[in-house]
Amino acid sequence: MDYFFAAVGLCLCMLVLLALYRVVFGPGIFNRVAAISAIGTKTLVILLIFGLLYQRIDMFIDISMVYALLNFIGCVAAAKYLESRQE
Amino acid sequence: MSFMTVLSILCLLGGFFFFFTATIGLLRFPDFFTRLHATGKGDTLAVFLSLLGLAFYEGISLTGLKILIIAIFMFIAQPTATHAISRAGMRSGVKPWMKENIES
Numbered sequence: 001m002d003y004f005f006a007a008v009g010l011c012l013c014m015l016v017l018l019a020l021y022r023v024v025f026g027p028g029i030f031n032r033v034a035a036i037s038a039i040g041t042k043t044l045v046i047l048l049i050f051g052l053l054y055q056r057i058d059m060f061i062d063i064s065m066v067y068a069l070l071n072f073i074g075c076v077a078a079a080k081y082l083e084s085r086q087e
Numbered sequence: 088m089s090f091m092t093v094l095s096i097l098c099l100l101g102g103f104f105f106f107f108t109a110t111i112g113l114l115r116f117p118d119f120f121t122r123l124h125a126t127g128k129g130d131t132l133a134v135f136l137s138l139l140g141l142a143f144y145e146g147i148s149l150t151g152l153k154i155l156i157i158a159i160f161m162f163i164a165q166p167t168a169t170h171a172i173s174r175a176g177m178r179s180g181v182k183p184w185m186k187e188n189i190e191s
Binding site: 001004008011012015018019021022028030031033034035037038041042044045048049052057058061062064065068069071072075076078079080082083085 | 092096099102103106107109110113114119122123126130133134137138141144145149150153154156157160161164165167168169171172174175176178179181
């Protein structure tokens with residue numbers, strides 16, 4: 001079962017690398033913010049899988065919860081800032 | 088291998104499939120709004136399925152309850168964040184993709 005969790009975590013890390021292409025080369029700031037939000041969502045699941053692999057799920061779950069909150073608040077704050085900016 | 092473990096494996100594989108399709112949509116779609124359409128819906132369902140699978144594996148405990156709380160929070164917060172970004176993009180003048188200007 002540990003091997004299955006490790007395989008899923010590794011494949012999710014590969015997906016994060018694929019989405020990083022959109023962050024680096026994406027045309028415009030909005031594509032970058034959307035891709036960073038998608039990466040944050042994948043990182044949440046990767047953190048929980050690491051917690052299961054290290055047998056410390058009770059510690060990693062709090063980190064994961066804070067990461068979800070920070071991802072949401074950062075996304076909404078970036079959207080508000082970019083909306084109020086004059087182009 | 089118990090029944091909950093099989094259920095958790097199926098949920099994790101489904102979540103990985105939807106993460107994969109959402110990332111392909113983020114890379115391949117032609118403009119900003121269509122990319123948000125891919126990641127907004129695909130990532131929401133994928134994170135819900137993945138966290139459900141991890142909660143099934145963990146069983147009924149405080150940790151499983153916290154994982155379910157995170158899943159419900161992500162199910163509310165992810166569409167809200169997607170809507171906020173897409174409205175900001177629409178108001179600050181990102182042009183939607185049309186079929187006429189397909190060469191641009």
